[in-house]
Amino acid sequence: MTGFDTLLYENPAPHVARIVLNRPDTRNAQDTKLLYELNGAFDKAAQDNDVKVIILAANGPHFSSGHDLRERDAHAAMKDYRTVGTWCGFECAGAEAQMAREKEIYIGFSERWRNIPKPTIAEVQGKCIAGGLMLVWPCDIIVAAEDAMFLDNTVAMGVGGAEFFNHPWELGIRKAKELLFTADWLTAADAEKLGMVNHVVPNGALAGFTLALAKKIAEKPLFALKLAKEAVNAAQDAQGRNSAMQTAFALHQLAHSHNMQVHGMLIDPTGISPAVRRKG
């Protein structure tokens, strides 16, 4: 009994919590419920003094297909949860409601998880698309299976990048631009070369390798781990990460508003190539 419907919560070793996305039939698409449950699971691990390291994994052949675009009444669904931010107004008119929702469950959650003071490790296999990046990028370490592939196809959909705009820090400036402009897949091997991924391992070794890494980290004093994470995150923020991300988020909202005015929907439906649709 995990207390969650869309994910599993495990303790595979002393001082290690493992959260597993468990909607494999939807390729772990992220609806409102999954995101709130994931936030709840991260909170549970963060608040458990016995947990030192948190693994985020996913059941099925693919890590995550991104946001669940089939979710109906997504804004009304926000009423079912205790919000973590104070922006609110999820059922307001026009751009206000969209910005509120994305501030809460996209950039808000991802930034919140990035700042959990315990080491987090993403364990990624198969495809990880757009919103999927917003689950793995907040983690401190990323271990990828050989078949892992990463994609942000938001530019193809008429938006300038996923809401948690960490691309420049994950990929470097030039590769960030190329990947956004082309909406091409990034292989696990290339992601490792760019420094976005720490290790690439055979698919069959993914869970074992990640757990061994978590156990090695869990041997260290928790307070020192927290301090090390805080210090590295502070170095990244001193580079202007947070303020650049807020600018990107505002531009992202502009794109949604533009698309709503021109196409009557949040995205531009004309730009998605058949190849991306097939692979996605």
Ligand code: ZN
């Ligand atoms: Zn958006």
